Amino acid sequence: xxxxxxxxxxxxxxxxxxxxxxxxxxxxxxxxxxxxxxxxxxxxxxxxxxxxxxxxxxxxxxxxxxxxxxxxxxxxxxxxxxxxxxxxxxxxxxxxxxxxxxxxxxxxxxxxxxxxxxxxxxxxxxxxxxxxxxxxxxxxxxxxxxxxxxxxxxxxxxxxxxxxxxxxxxxxxxxxxxxxxxxxxxxxxxxxxxxxxxxxxxxxxxxxxxxxxxxxxxxxxxxxxxxxxxxxxxxxxxxxxxxxxxxxxxxxxxxxxxxxxxxxxxxxxxxxxxxxxxxxxxxxxxxxxxxxxxxxxxxxxxxxxxxxxx
Amino acid sequence: xxxxxxxxxxxxxxxxxxxxxxxxxxxxxxxxxxxxxxxxxxxxxxxxxxxxxxxxxxxxxxxxxxxxxxxxxxxxxxxxxxxxxxxxxxxxxxxxxxxxxxxxxxxxxxxxxxxxxxxxxxxxxxxxxxxxxxxxxxxxxxxxxxxxxxxxxxxxxxxxxxxxxxxxxxxxxxxxxxxxxxxxxxxxxxxxxxxxxxxxxxxxxxxxxxxxxxxxxxxxxxxxxxxxxxxxxxxxxxxxxxxxxxxxxxxxxxxxxxxxxxxxxxxxxxxxxxxxxxxxxxxxxxxxxxxxxxxxxxxxxxxxxxxxxxxxxxxxxxxxxxxxxxxxxxxxxxxxxxxxxxxxxxx
Numbered sequence: 001x002x003x004x005x006x007x008x009x010x011x012x013x014x015x016x017x018x019x020x021x022x023x024x025x026x027x028x029x030x031x032x033x034x035x036x037x038x039x040x041x042x043x044x045x046x047x048x049x050x051x052x053x054x055x056x057x058x059x060x061x062x063x064x065x066x067x068x069x070x071x072x073x074x075x076x077x078x079x080x081x082x083x084x085x086x087x088x089x090x091x092x093x094x095x096x097x098x099x100x101x102x103x104x105x106x107x108x109x110x111x112x113x114x115x116x117x118x119x120x121x122x123x124x125x126x127x128x129x130x131x132x133x134x135x136x137x138x139x140x141x142x143x144x145x146x147x148x149x150x151x152x153x154x155x156x157x158x159x160x161x162x163x164x165x166x167x168x169x170x171x172x173x174x175x176x177x178x179x180x181x182x183x184x185x186x187x188x189x190x191x192x193x194x195x196x197x198x199x200x201x202x203x204x205x206x207x208x209x210x211x212x213x214x215x216x217x218x219x220x221x222x223x224x225x226x227x228x229x230x231x232x233x234x235x236x237x238x239x240x241x242x243x244x245x246x247x248x249x250x251x252x253x254x255x256x257x258x259x260x261x262x263x264x265x266x267x268x269x270x271x272x273x274x275x276x277x278x279x280x281x282x283x284x285x286x287x288x289x290x291x292x293x294x295x296x297x298x299x300x301x302x303x304x305x306x307x308x309x310x
Numbered sequence: 311x312x313x314x315x316x317x318x319x320x321x322x323x324x325x326x327x328x329x330x331x332x333x334x335x336x337x338x339x340x341x342x343x344x345x346x347x348x349x350x351x352x353x354x355x356x357x358x359x360x361x362x363x364x365x366x367x368x369x370x371x372x373x374x375x376x377x378x379x380x381x382x383x384x385x386x387x388x389x390x391x392x393x394x395x396x397x398x399x400x401x402x403x404x405x406x407x408x409x410x411x412x413x414x415x416x417x418x419x420x421x422x423x424x425x426x427x428x429x430x431x432x433x434x435x436x437x438x439x440x441x442x443x444x445x446x447x448x449x450x451x452x453x454x455x456x457x458x459x460x461x462x463x464x465x466x467x468x469x470x471x472x473x474x475x476x477x478x479x480x481x482x483x484x485x486x487x488x489x490x491x492x493x494x495x496x497x498x499x500x501x502x503x504x505x506x507x508x509x510x511x512x513x514x515x516x517x518x519x520x521x522x523x524x525x526x527x528x529x530x531x532x533x534x535x536x537x538x539x540x541x542x543x544x545x546x547x548x549x550x551x552x553x554x555x556x557x558x559x560x561x562x563x564x565x566x567x568x569x570x571x572x573x574x575x576x577x578x579x580x581x582x583x584x585x586x587x588x589x590x591x592x593x594x595x596x597x598x599x600x601x602x603x604x605x606x607x608x609x610x611x612x613x614x615x616x617x618x619x620x621x622x623x624x625x626x627x628x629x630x631x632x633x634x635x636x637x638x639x640x641x642x643x644x645x646x647x648x649x650x651x652x653x654x655x656x657x
Contacts, residue, residue: 039390039449079637089640092388092449093591097640100584101633105335107626112339223626231453238450274465281457285436288446 018255027202039095042230043102048210073207353616369608385551391452393583399560402429407484430560
C-alpha cells in the first residue's frame with residue numbers, strides 16, 4: 001500500500017516536472033527547425049517564472065499569471081531574436097548573454113520588490129483540472145489527467161506542432177529555413193521573418209514553462225528557480241530528434257528522472273539529496289552521449305544567415 | 311588589415327554602450343544612476359585597502375577564468391563550463407590542502423595548485439571527449455556539467471568533506487602550509503594575483519609567438535582551412551585547448567581556496583565562470599586585454615555591496631551587467647565590421 005502511494009505520487013511528480021521541459025522543448029523544436037538554437041531559453045523560463053509570479057500577484061489569478069509569464073518569455077526571446085536574426089550575431093554567445101541577463105535582472109527585480117532575503121512569497125496556484133473519467137484510470141489517471149491546465153496544453157501542443165511542421169505549407173517553409181536557407185530564400189521563403197517569429201513563439205512557450213514552475217509547482221518564486229531547465233530542454237529536443245512527439249516523450253522521461261529524487265527520499269533512501277539533484281543533469285549527459293550520433297540536427301542550425309553578412 | 315587600435319577602441323565603445331544601458335536600466339528601476347555608480351566606484355577604489363583587499367582579490371578568479379574562456383573561444387571551443395571546472399579545481403585543492411600538513415610550503419602550495427589544475431582539466435575532458443569522440447556539441451554538455459559540479463560540491467560539504475564537528479556545510483580549513491602567502495602584508499592580496507598576471511603574459515606570448523598558438527588561432531578561425539591548408543591535426547588542437555582552458559579554470563578555483571576561503575563552501579563561486587565569458591569577450595579574447603577587463607569586473611563586484619548599502623541597488627544588478635557587456639560587444643563588433651569604420655572587415 002505504501003509503495004503504491006509512492007508510485008502514484010512519483011508518476012504525478014514525473015508529469016508535473018516534465019511539463020515545463022515539454023513546453024520549452026516544443027518551442028525550441030520549432031525554432032531549431034527554422035535554424036535557430038536558443039541557449040537563452042533559460043532566460044525566457046526564469047523571466048516567465050517571475051512574470052507569472054508578479055502577474056498572478058497583481059491580478060489575483062494564476063491563469064492571468066500564465067499570460068504574463070508568456071509575455072515575459074516572449075520579450076526576452078525578442079531581444080535574442082533581434083540580435084541573432086536582425087543583427088546576425090553568433091547564436092551561442094548571444095544566447096549565453098540572454099540567459100545571464102535573464103537570471104541577473106529577474107534577481108534584481110525580485111530583490112527590489114521583495115527584499116534581499118526574500119519574504120516568503122505566496123502566490124495563487126494553478127488548480128488541477130481532473131478530467132472526468134480519465135482521472136479514474138489506475139496509476140496513469142491521476143498522473144496524467146489530474147494536472148494543472150498547462151499540462152493539457154503541452155499534451156495538445158505536441159501533436160499540433162507535429163501537424164504544423166510536417167503537414168502544412170508553413171511548416172515546410174520553417175523546415176526549409178533550417179535545412180537550406182539559401183534554397184528556401186530562392187524559392188520565396190522569408191527566412192528571417194520565419195526565424196524571428198518561431199524564436200519569439202518559442203520564448204512565449206518557455207515563459208509558460210516558467211510560469212508553470214512558479215504557479216503549478218510551488219506557488220512561489222525564487223531566484224534561479226529555472227535551475228538549468230532551459231538547457232535540459234535543449235537536450236530534450238536532441239533526444240526527441242526534433243520531432244514534437246518524441247520531444248514530449250523525452251520531456252516526460254526527464255520529468256521522471258527529476259521525480260526519482262522525491263520518490264527515493266520518501267522510501268527512506270538517504271544518500272544525500274544533492275546527489276539526487278545532480279541526477280537529471282547526469283542522465284541528460286549520458287543520454288546525449290548514447291544518442292546523439294543517431295539523430296540529425298537541421299543542417300543550418302546555429303548558422304547565421306545570410307552567410308556573407310556574418 | 312584591421313588597425314591595431316581597433317580592438318581597444320571597440321572595447322571602449324562597448325563599455326560606453328554598456329554604461330549608457332546600465333544607467334538607463336538603473337533610472338528605470340528608480341535609482342539615481344550617478345549616485346549608484348559613485349557608490350560603486352568609491353566602494354571598489356575609494357581607499358588603498360578597498361583596492362588591494364577587495365577589488366584586486368575579486369579580480370584574481372575573474373582573470374584566471376577569463377583566460378580560460380579566452381583561450382577556448384580562440385580555438386573555437388565553446389567552453390561555457392568554466393564555472394564547473396572552477397568547482398572541480400576548488401574541490402581538488404581542498405582535498406590536497408588537507409593532506410599536505412607538515413610538508414614544506416614550497417611543495418605544499420604547488421601541490422595544491424597542481425591538483426586544482428588537473429581536476430579542472432579532467433572535468434573539461436568529459437565534454438572534450440564527448441565532442442571529439444561522440445560528436446556531442448560542447449555548449450550544452452559544459453553547461454550541464456556546471457550544475458553537476460555545483461551539486462557534487464554541495465554534497466561533499468554536507469558529507470565526505472564536511473568539517474569534523476559536522477555542524478556547518480563547509481570543509482575543514484586546509485593546512486597552513488597550503489595557504490597562499492600574502493603579496494602585500496597587512497592586506498588580503500595573495501600571491502595568486504601575481505601568478506595570474508604571469509600566466510596572462512605567458513598565454514599572450516604563446517598565442518602570438520609560438521607554433522601552438524598559431525595552430526589554436528588557425529583552428530579557431532577555420533577548422534577546415536587549418537586541416538586542408540595547414541595540415542593541422544584539428545582534433546588534437548581542439549582537445550588541447552579544451553584541457554588547458556579547463557586547467558586554468560580549475561586553477562582559479564584552487565587559487566580561490568588556497569588564497570581566500572581556505573575551505574570549501576556551498577556556492578563558493580558567485581558565477582565567476584559565467585562572468586568570465588563577458589570578461590573574455592570584452593577583451594577581444596586577448597590575454598593582456600583580459601587583465602584589464604577582469605579588473606573592471608573586479609571593480610563592479612567589489613563595489614556592488616557598497617552600491618547596495620548606499621544607493622539601495624540590489625547587488626544582483628551586477629550580474630545583469632555581464633549580459634549588457636556581452637550584448638554591447640556584439641553590437642559594436644557588428645557595427646565595426648559592417649558599417650561605420652571603412653575597411654574594418656578583416657576578411
